[in-house]
Amino acid sequence: MKYLVLSLFQFILFTISLNAQVNSSNNISQYFDDGGISNASNIVEFNILSAINGDIGITYDRKLSDSFSAEVGLGFIAPYYTYEFRHPLWKLSEDLEGLSGYSLKIQPKFYVSLGAPEDSYVGILLRHRHYNYLSEPLGITDICVMYGTRYFVDNNICVSFELGFGYRNKLLIDPYSSLGGLFDHLIYPGSIKVGYLF
């Protein structure tokens, strides 16, 4: 009987100690309960302005450190692509009938506030678009300095605004193209993106 009481007592003590350990662990867990966003360093974004323009794509932004991130993007040039609003839409539907192509971009970003991937940043955008212009293949490469800022509207949902300026180089793939009047020029790209942090 005495042995039984002693065993029971030991069992209760063991249970209490185990419970205390679990509680202690739970106590620590409360500080880390964040839905996985605190250490998340990946953002997938959709560029609304670009999509309206006819370049429908997504970008992937990866935080490299508190001051740097790198964004890469892939897009599809839709038949209604409007060459950055330089041509009237009604004319484009006639000129660019059946137009399609792709776009690629890469943009390293520097965050002065050390708050990557949130907050203001300066980035160098390198973008290439390839599509048919009046049935002739055309490559457009942009290199721009961008200033942007990103806000989190919810734990995972963010909105980014970007403006910049840079240089556009247009290259007709066919050197004997009959197209004229295509000159390199300055551009002032902008974007509004919605994104998801994970």
Next chain:
Amino acid sequence: MKKSIVILVSFVIFITSLSAQTAYKNAKLSWGPEYKWNIKGDIPEIVCSNADGYYVFTQKAVGLYGLGTKYIIAKYNSKMEKLKEAEIELKEKDNDLELEFVVSLNDKIYILSSFRNKKLKKNFLFYQTLNKETLQPEKNLTKISEINYEGYKNSNDGSYSFVISPDSTKIAVYYNLPYEKGESEKFGYHIFDNNFNEIYQNKITLPYNDELFEISSFNVSNIGGFNLVGIEYNEKKSVWKVKPTNYKYHILSYNQDDPSGKDLPIVLEGKFINDLMCGSNNNNELIGAGFYSSMGTASIEGSFYIRINPETGEILADSYQKFSLDFMTQNMTDKQKQKTNKKASKGKDVEMWEYEMKGIIHKENGGVVVIGEQYYVQVVTRTSTSSNGSVTTTTTYYYHYNDIILINIDASGEIAWTQAIPKRQVTTSPIMQRACSFFTAIVDDKIVIIFNDHPKNILYKKGSPIYATNLGKNTTTVVVEVEADGMFNRKVLFDAKESKAICLPHACQQITPEEVIIFGAKGNKYKFAKLNF
């Protein structure tokens, strides 16, 4: 032939005797083995030591363009042999913690790490002890502080720092609290004992606008008083101009019984205070000391001392004293000395240029020894024209680390003695700046100063020119022992070429009252040396 042999033997004896006279013999130097090192990486820091050996913490830049950081801790035995090295893994389940600092208290190594919970908008600080065998943090995390940054951006999540009391029985962990630009700066602190039991905590809003106040240092006393030194400006820092009336030093003192603290302005009428350091003595009185000038912020004319009762704010002793002309000119060449004496005889202000306060040694009697060093950057722009007519302009920055000065002030505020140790170090390499400046240790009643020097300076006599080392081949690491009366001697500790190492003073550490660990590096290799007094 016989004559030649006699001359040769005499020459050898002379050289041997000269070498014996200049070599440092008051301590035994022993080198450990060499290890690989990246000179561009962070300087290793000895975080804990005991009779069995010591532990060294290093941060290593890794990954693409060095954007990532690895935290390495290594264990060395008393022969300075590396026994084990491990990367500190900071994870709690799937969450990465950010290492804030590694600190040793009561022969234990503590890892302090933070986690920014972006959902709760809180930056939590935890401590873990380091297992000295596995060199990994123990699993039990203990939360000791939090910064609430709700309503602010994630980048405004604060940061943690620490200071340890002179007797190592208390540690203050302090942090910035978020505030908007133009508001008063806010921060909080916790005082822990040396087992990380919290004694008290406090949150402070400084009585000054952020744009008009700059904190220069923090310290904690042996009884847990928390003090900070700051500068109050009359105008915004961005438009600040050098005028004696433009800024004022303050010591702000807080403790458990007085959480709102005392603001003690430190003013020397008509003088610029160029540097102020603050600490506490064995009686837990606040001691402030520094340099002042009559001309501006680029030169110093004398030193000042202040001793305060932190509980009442009462000034127990204060004084300021101009340096003597002899002191200011003691390491000048005869020509420079003549010029300075002439200037002084005309009644013009004579000051010592470009001196920075480097440290303060608190003596048991309440006095202090203030240590300063001359430091300046010389910018030289050269223009050259090539044969084809193209013009090239190059700008070189020369970093000069010159004389060390010591001012011994007694408890009443009187200057007991001043001393200037001649030294010339110059480098154009920001990395080699790590080999500049000096290391200080206290051995018995002597101040031991170790630095890299030009070998020719070992026979330096007052008035003669002093040679500058460029920390290259012509470098000797010397020991200067400053006696209690201020007299000093300079001896060779080791030669850089023979030892295949240059001393990096900032990585050296006094681990016991009789033992100093020297960190020597050359190229991509490093080794430790032990100096036993």
